[in-house]
Amino acid sequence: MPLNALPDHLLSTPQEPVRGVIFDMDGLLLDSESLAMDALVAAGNDLGYDVPLSFCRGMIGVPADGCRQMVHETYGSDFPLERFFKLQEAHLREFVDTGRLILKKGVEPLLDLLDRHQIPRAVATSSSRYRTDHHLKLVGLFDRFDAIVTRDDVSRGKPDAEPYLTAATKIGIPPEYCLALEDSHTGARAAIAAGIRVIVVPDLLAPTEEIRDNALAIVKDLTIARVYVEHHAG
Structure with missing residues (x-):
């Protein structure tokens, strides 16, 4: 499946509604x-x-x-x-x-879509609270999330499930109704361990076979992930 398209079955077959979205930060939201x-x-x-x-x-x-x-x-x-x-x-x-520091392609249109559908969203990152807040404020994204979970907020970081489970709890959405967006295999493993479906947008690292087998899709950028969210927004 080319990276510029979603697998056909993700749009043609029933999916659990997307009621919350959890974003990684570095390499996914930010070109950092x-x-x-x-x-x-x-x-x-x-x-x-x-x-x-x-x-x-x-x-x-x-x-x-x-x-x-x-x-x-x-x-x-x-x-x-x-x-x-x-x-x-x-x-x-x-x-x-x-x-x-710049935004990755498709970030703002996806957040605008979530605004229109009133879908809560969170960040779950391996970065520190200091770095996370500074970077998100600098690019104007800090106030666009309902919750921000950093490495300082959990006892076990990615690939453990804790960051994603904490983020899902903070936005009040069960894991099965969340969508995770990740760029790294470590982060994707964390989402999968939390029982959260994940779309991977690779940055500097190619996805492993494990991630290819377990992710919903591997796509080129967030404009493609946005298609899935729009189709299944719940």
């Missing part, structure tokens, strides 16, 4: 993953370490504690872990505040 990768490389350079993009991409969709474990296991206990992530945050903030 490439900025985060560049910031990691820059932080490594500041400290005299070669931190290749191939390694950084392994952190996509992984909560901060998991990223710290990855760096520790790869670079050893002498690596200045906390300094590294503080420098990364500083570089990322510079990139964002100088105008490099």
Whole structure:
């Protein structure tokens, strides 16, 4: 199935109504993953370490504690872990505040559709509360969500189901009537574990076979996911 179309059965067969939508943030709402990768490389350079993009991409969709474990296991206990992530945050903030952060294609039309149908929506992200609020406010999306669940708000991050279950609870919609929108396999696994159907819009990582087998669809951008929501809005 091409990425510019939904599988035919998603529009031609009965589906549970979509009564709530839960969005990932980085790489899904915001074109921020490439900025985060560049910031990691820059932080490594500041400290005299070669931190290749191939390694950084392994952190996509992984909560901060998991990223710290990855760096520790790869670079050893002498690596200045906390300094590294503080420098990364500083570089990322510079990139964002100088105008490099933009919305992904289709975000605003989809949110407008949810407004028209009065469908509640939430963010469930692996980013910190500080980063999440700052980024969403900067691009004018902060007030367009009924709930925002960050890594700071849950005890277990993605791929655990907790972020998605928490978001569904906060918007008052049972998981089976929610739709998750994700870009990473880690996030998609979290939605699936929560019993929430998921449409994946890949960003920097290609979906795994596991995700291809379990997601509703893999699509090019949110304009295509919007077709599903409009067809099944409940």
